[in-house]
Amino acid sequence: MELGPPGGSGPAEPGPRLRGLRGADAAASASSLSRFGAEAGCRASAVAAVLPAGGSGERMGVPTPKQFCPILERPLISYTLQALERVSWIKDIIVAVTRENMETMKGIIQRYQHKRISLVEAGVTRHRSIFNGLKALAEDQPNCRLSKPEVVIIHDAVRPFVEEDVLLKVVTAAQEHGASGAIRPLVSTVISPSADSCLDHSLERARYRASEMPQAFLFDVIYDAYQQCSDYDLEFGTECLHLALKYSHIKAKLVEGSPDLWKVTYKRDLYAAESIIKERISQKVCVVMDTKEDEEHVGHCLEEMLKTELNHVKVTSGQDLQQIILEQCYNFVCVNVMTSDFEETQRLLNMVEESNLSILYPVVVISVHFLDYESVPLGQKMEKVMQIREFAKEAKKRNILLSGLLIYFPQEIQRDLLH
Ligand SMILES: Nc1ccn([C@@H]2O[C@H](COP(=O)(O)OP(=O)(O)OP(=O)(O)O)[C@@H](O)[C@H]2O)c(=O)n1
Numbered sequence: 001m002e003l004g005p006p007g008g009s010g011p012a013e014p015g016p017r018l019r020g021l022r023g024a025d026a027a028a029s030a031s032s033l034s035r036f037g038a039e040a041g042c043r044a045s046a047v048a049a050v051l052p053a054g055g056s057g058e059r060m061g062v063p064t065p066k067q068f069c070p071i072l073e074r075p076l077i078s079y080t081l082q083a084l085e086r087v088s089w090i091k092d093i094i095v096a097v098t099r100e101n102m103e104t105m106k107g108i109i110q111r112y113q114h115k116r117i118s119l120v121e122a123g124v125t126r127h128r129s130i131f132n133g134l135k136a137l138a139e140d141q142p143n144c145r146l147s148k149p150e151v152v153i154i155h156d157a158v159r160p161f162v163e164e165d166v167l168l169k170v171v172t173a174a175q176e177h178g179a180s181g182a183i184r185p186l187v188s189t190v191i192s193p194s195a196d197s198c199l200d201h202s203l204e205r206a207r208y209r210a211s212e213m214p215q216a217f218l219f220d221v222i223y224d225a226y227q228q229c230s231d232y233d234l235e236f237g238t239e240c241l242h243l244a245l246k247y248s249h250i251k252a253k254l255v256e257g258s259p260d261l262w263k264v265t266y267k268r269d270l271y272a273a274e275s276i277i278k279e280r281i282s283q284k285v286c287v288v289m290d291t292k293e294d295e296e297h298v299g300h301c302l303e304e305m306l307k308t309e310l311n312h313v314k315v316t317s318g319q320d321l322q323q324i325i326l327e328q329c330y331n332f333v334c335v336n337v338m339t340s341d342f343e344e345t346q347r348l349l350n351m352v353e354e355s356n357l358s359i360l361y362p363v364v365v366i367s368v369h370f371l372d373y374e375s376v377p378l379g380q381k382m383e384k385v386m387q388i389r390e391f392a393k394e395a396k397k398r399n400i401l402l403s404g405l406l407i408y409f410p411q412e413i414q415r416d417l418l419h
């Protein structure tokens with residue numbers, strides 16, 4: 001984590017100072033750049049993201065700025081950071097935070113082990129915060145420690161449900177057109193009231209769209225636009241795409257976004273966000289195998305099967321369990337092929353307990369064991385497995401719901417499978 005000195009939040013110098021790309025030149029140059037691939041194709045340092053997180057959340061009406069409000073005990077901004085850092089081709093994530101919340105933000109980064117984050121000081125308006133974030137990436141700024149990206153994503157810190165596919169769409173479109181942003185259909189009709197609060201005119205709803213985030217820009221396009229824009233723009237503007245059009249003459253490509261891209265603004269949005277997070281949690285499962293070999297063979301088959309039913313399936317032989325727990329996985333299947341004891345399950349239970357994950361929401365653990373009563377006497381095996389009842393009683397006190405599953409699996413089948 002770095003705290004970069006991006007310059008103050010002062011006004012941009014006025015006048016036309018477009019040094020880089022302009023209008024059609026920018027678009028032409030953009031289209032000649034290499035395209036992005038879902039996995040590969042993104043050159044090192046080609047994409048960075050700027051997250052304005054310096055607001056006070058007045059409309060939320062609570063003392064804590066909304067980006068730090070907890071949802072299932074975890075600050076809202078941590079979900080947004082997680083969504084972005086999951087995308088491996090985003091090389092740097094610049095977060096603009098007010099000076100008084102800098103320590104809080106550093107604490108969140110440390111607690112949730114966020115990666116590739118640099119902090120800059122927020123400005124007094126959203127546009128000024130974004131500008132500060134861009135300055136941290138610009139080559140012409142003193143003490144600039146980050147490399148200038150080809151494309152920069154701008155995304156509000158309070159829109160936690162951004163997925164890789166929409167990020168890829170806006171980045172690809174920005175490469176081609178210079179600028180791009182996610183849009184949604186309007187829910188209500190937009191009307192214009194007159195000074196005496198009577199209807200002046202209304203817009204034809206089907207012709208308009210709501211501008212959402214994420215947005216992406218060729219770095220030079222948006223940085224040049226911010227450098228030229230007026231104090232009025234920086235003070236009252238709400239739309240980065242508009243700045244790219246007005247100052248860099250780039251017509252942004254608009255990309256249809258998902259309904260989950262909405263911005264957490266009012267208190268009720270926190271409840272809506274919580275229910276989406278809970279829904280996602282219920283769709284996440286981690287299968288813990290007891291050996292690396294089983295992770296590769298049995299684990300892979302299980303993953304394929306489970307993926308038809310659930311959105312997020314992770315198979316591991318345990319090395320990255322800490323991280324998986326940190327990412328709020330609440331459902332675990334612990335598969336014990338080699339052993340009939342509970343060592344692995346117990347290790348998992350200890351880690352879950354230490355993480356405090358189950359404080360707000362029950363964690364479900366299924367411990368799977370295999371039984372061959374022809375080679376091991378049934379009574380002996382059952383006795384061992386029945387110990388799970390004792391474990392389950394203890395675990396339940398800590399909101400961990402532990403169940404055991406005993407599968408009849410004779411050794412000859414195991415042998416056949418191995419050969
Ligand atoms: N000076 C500011 C103001 C806003 N933002 C950020 O811009 C995003 C979108 O702005 P908005 O929803 O308006 O946030 P707030 O300004 O905090 O909300 P409100 O307008 O209700 O006060 C948020 O992530 C917010 O933290 C920012 O970085 N710097």
Ligand SMILES: O=C(CO)[C@H](O)[C@H](O)COP(=O)(O)O
Pocket residue numbers: 126156211212213237238239240241263
């Ligand atoms: O939705 C937008 C897309 O451009 C806005 O620009 C931005 O998210 C709105 O922020 P604010 O509520 O502070 O104006």
